[in-house]
Amino acid sequence: MSDASIDTVVQRGEGSFGDYFALMKPRVMSLVVFTAMVGLLVAPVSVHPFVGFCSVLFIAIGAGASGALNMWWDADIDVIMRRTSSRPIPAGKVAPDEALALGVALSGFAVVMLGLAANWAAAGLLAFTIFFYAVVYTMWLKRSTPQNIVIGGAAGAFPPMIGWVVATGSVSIEAILMFALIFVWTPPHFWALALFMKSDYDNAGVPMLTVTHGRRTTRRHIWAYTLLLAALAIGMGMTSIGGPFYLAVAVVLNAMFVLGAWKILRRDEADAETDGYAVEKSFFRLSLIYLFLHFGALWVEAILRSFGYGGWPA
Numbered sequence: 361m362s363d364a365s366i367d368t369v370v371q372r373g374e375g376s377f378g379d380y381f382a383l384m385k386p387r388v389m390s391l392v393v394f395t396a397m398v399g400l401l402v403a404p405v406s407v408h409p410f411v412g413f414c415s416v417l418f419i420a421i422g423a424g425a426s427g428a429l430n431m432w433w434d435a436d437i438d439v440i441m442r443r444t445s446s447r448p449i450p451a452g453k454v455a456p457d458e459a460l461a462l463g464v465a466l467s468g469f470a471v472v473m474l475g476l477a478a479n480w481a482a483a484g485l486l487a488f489t490i491f492f493y494a495v496v497y498t499m500w501l502k503r504s505t506p507q508n509i510v511i512g513g514a515a516g517a518f519p520p521m522i523g524w525v526v527a528t529g530s531v532s533i534e535a536i537l538m539f540a541l542i543f544v545w546t547p548p549h550f551w552a553l554a555l556f557m558k559s560d561y562d563n564a565g566v567p568m569l570t571v572t573h574g575r576r577t578t579r580r581h582i583w584a585y586t587l588l589l590a591a592l593a594i595g596m597g598m599t600s601i602g603g604p605f606y607l608a609v610a611v612v613l614n615a616m617f618v619l620g621a622w623k624i625l626r627r628d629e630a631d632a633e634t635d636g637y638a639v640e641k642s643f644f645r646l647s648l649i650y651l652f653l654h655f656g657a658l659w660v661e662a663i664l665r666s667f668g669y670g671g672w673p674a
């Protein structure tokens with residue numbers, strides 16, 4: 361469908377609250393917000409619960425606002441792809457201008473409120489993250505290079521760092537480790553999905569790795585990033601934010617993830633076609649559980665530490 365046909369569909373802008381909410385990509389952003397909350401909670405400085413709650417809320421609003429900006433910019437390709445064609449803009453529920461206005465207004469609101477509630481370093485980092493996702497990833501990299509999600513994925517890696525900065529006012533090694541975990545996790549997470557959604561990206565002309573280099577190369581890339589991720593995730597267990605509990609969780613999860621990536625690497629393309637990409641789909645689902653449980657384990661470790669049990673002996 362052409363740009364012109366999007367315009368004719370969406371001039372009505374009769375969206376319900378649910379349509380505007382959907383612009384904020386709530387399901388994806390829920391995990392983003394969880395990682396931000398854990399970043400805040402594992403920091404060595406505790407913040408007042410009300411300040412913590414408000415900070416996570418403003419990070420969530422900022423994340424949602426960046427989702428609305430992404431949907432505004434990507435409406436022309438969302439209308440083409442089956443997975444995204446029923447989103448509020450292509451479905452004619454929300455006009456593009458409304459999505460843009462909502463994205464800009466909520467971004468400004470979230471950044472200023474986080475600055476007032478917590479500190480301006482955290483607010484600056486939130487502003488940078490919104491800019492990185494909406495401008496660097498969405499407007500620039502997504503349509504220009506198959507490395508789009510490797511570099512652009514940094515946006516999704518900032519939230520735990522923002523949470524940490526809310527509590528401590530600065531970035532330290534622990535915040536960088538949490539950033540690195542999501543940064544290295546993002547390519548296997550996304551490329552698994554790209555393997556079974558390849559035709560969508562083909563049709564929309566988005567240069568995802570599956571489109572530019574094919575599925576075989578993408579499988580190899582998933583394998584390489586998964587090995588790197590496993591080394592990092594398990595290695596984190598030995599650091600000051602890790603500990604025995606986290607390490608046990610990481611060993612089990614990474615064994616499962618490496619096994620999944622191995623199956624993906626060894627997959628015959630014809631077999632994948634036959635069973636509807638079942639292995640790739642289950643690896644994608646596992647990627648979500650993987651990240652959730654790693655951050656959950658970091659949180660549990662911090663709780664244990666606060667009772668004098670977690671972490672490693674000094």
Ligand code: HEM
Pocket residue numbers: 387388389390391392395443497508509512513515516517542546549550553648651
């Ligand atoms: C550039 C980086 C990323 C890309 C390109 C990407 C891409 C995608 C895509 C295309 C989906 C399909 C489902 C949908 O349309 O809602 C998805 C699902 C999901 N992603 Fe990612 N993702 C990225 C980073 C992240 C990050 C950083 C997180 C969380 C920390 C995350 C969490 C999720 C979750 C929770 C889902 C499942 C949503 C559902 O159940 O509908 N993603 N991702």
Ligand SMILES: CC(C)=CCC/C(C)=C/CC/C(C)=C/COP(=O)(O)OP(=O)(O)O
Pocket residue numbers: 385388392419422423424426430434444486489490493502515516519
């Ligand atoms: C705090 C803050 C501002 C957080 C932002 C976090 C962030 C950048 C998350 C990225 C996750 C995401 C929705 C990727 C989708 O890629 P896509 O847009 O290419 O996917 P699509 O095809 O589903 O639109």
